[in-house]
Amino acid sequence: MDFLQPTTWDDALALRAERPDALPIAGGTDVMVEINFDRRRPGALLDLGRVAELREWAPADGRVRLGAGVPYARVIAELAEQLPGLAMASRTVGSPQIRIRGTVGGNLGSASPAGDAHPPLLAAGAVVEVESAARGTRQIPVAEFYTGVKRNALEADELIAAVLIAPAAGPQQFSKIGTRNAMVIAVSAFACALHPDRQAVGTGIGSAAPTPRRAPDAETFLAGELDAAGLWETRGSLPETLARAFGERVAAAASPIDDVRGSAAYRLHSLSVMARRTIMWAWAQYQHDREAA
Amino acid sequence: MRVTTTVNGTEREVDDVWPGESLLYVLRERMGLPGSKNACEQGECGSCTVYLDGEPVCSCLVAAGQAIGREVTTVEGLADGGSLHPVQQAFVECGAVQCGFCTPGLVVAAHDLLERVPSPSDLEIREALAGNLCRCTGYEKILDAVRLAADRQAQA
Numbered sequence: 131m132d133f134l135q136p137t138t139w140d141d142a143l144a145l146r147a148e149r150p151d152a153l154p155i156a157g158g159t160d161v162m163v164e165i166n167f168d169r170r171r172p173g174a175l176l177d178l179g180r181v182a183e184l185r186e187w188a189p190a191d192g193r194v195r196l197g198a199g200v201p202y203a204r205v206i207a208e209l210a211e212q213l214p215g216l217a218m219a220s221r222t223v224g225s226p227q228i229r230i231r232g233t234v235g236g237n238l239g240s241a242s243p244a245g246d247a248h249p250p251l252l253a254a255g256a257v258v259e260v261e262s263a264a265r266g267t268r269q270i271p272v273a274e275f276y277t278g279v280k281r282n283a284l285e286a287d288e289l290i291a292a293v294l295i296a297p298a299a300g301p302q303q304f305s306k307i308g309t310r311n312a313m314v315i316a317v318s319a320f321a322c323a324l325h326p327d328r329q330a331v332g333t334g335i336g337s338a339a340p341t342p343r344r345a346p347d348a349e350t351f352l353a354g355e356l357d358a359a360g361l362w363e364t365r366g367s368l369p370e371t372l373a374r375a376f377g378e379r380v381a382a383a384a385s386p387i388d389d390v391r392g393s394a395a396y397r398l399h400s401l402s403v404m405a406r407r408t409i410m411w412a413w414a415q416y417q418h419d420r421e422a423a
Numbered sequence: 424m425r426v427t428t429t430v431n432g433t434e435r436e437v438d439d440v441w442p443g444e445s446l447l448y449v450l451r452e453r454m455g456l457p458g459s460k461n462a463c464e465q466g467e468c469g470s471c472t473v474y475l476d477g478e479p480v481c482s483c484l485v486a487a488g489q490a491i492g493r494e495v496t497t498v499e500g501l502a503d504g505g506s507l508h509p510v511q512q513a514f515v516e517c518g519a520v521q522c523g524f525c526t527p528g529l530v531v532a533a534h535d536l537l538e539r540v541p542s543p544s545d546l547e548i549r550e551a552l553a554g555n556l557c558r559c560t561g562y563e564k565i566l567d568a569v570r571l572a573a574d575r576q577a578q579a
Binding site: 312 | 488
């Protein structure tokens, strides 16, 4: 096994193209587990930890361009205002030690259905920026990025450069079910976002389908009902029946399995509960924001 | 592969490192620093916690090459010569050690907490130590030790 350690993004892309057998490693919180347990023996490790460009974030065309190598600890410390859903999910990742090393780019690279960053990225309508030395950059909506269990839309010569996420225009929420508070791989997870600027609702489901996915029917249903009742403008109370119907539609969008962490039935039930609760929390925050304004 | 890194203030160089090796393996098996413990090898237990460039990390999840040119501080580097660090002393006095296997990682995690938050609340202590498992379940004495170390730090 070789250890490839580029210090610039261009070198990283060149090495990626030259060595299709190389496994990219950022914080190592997924990759090293696979290596330690003999589950993977790539021809090389491509360490992206020295590529300074990946560890930066900056505003770009009205969005936040989050470098793939920014660790969760910095998302929490630096981006909680602009990306509240992602920051909330980041706080639930592993432990302090894991949040210092693990990155959002790594979560996308692993593409585990249980990755904590996926639901808020889906709810926010994030876009993944990938790049190859041969063809330059392309942008992939995050909902199209996940292609199967631990599979993503990356070509063999591509690396994840950044994630583009619009700063929150309204409240965002995240909820995750696990057996304890720390070091939990989600049994199921859910994120929602209110987008009052375009009178839309965003959703993201984790750990309840082969890939992270949105609940499009639930989104259009709720946005339509809010519109019909004039609630976006009045910011009146969100009827509990509406939140419940939203939760049922979220659960209907999932296709979970029974596994060691939980049963499919439990995942569906917990999703409907989390969706109902988080949308109520988000709506209460939306009402409160008006009072504060 | 050659790995050169600064460990506990001294530059160390080891050769013939397999690129898939973890920093933990290099520390324990190649540098003779067995303080950091090897338990879960998947970042769940925190027994291998060391500082990497001043941040507490699970050394089992750091590839050896990622530590090249970096500064590593292990539990062996906390004591000042023959005298224990106040966090270590507090663990001894509070009986915050049962089988002892989780202790080095907890000492490093607690050391980091008190560097950042001199007078932590119980919630902050619990959160800071959430990545360190004690299978003897001796958490009450561990919390006592962190509180004692914090009190002494405040009085010093």
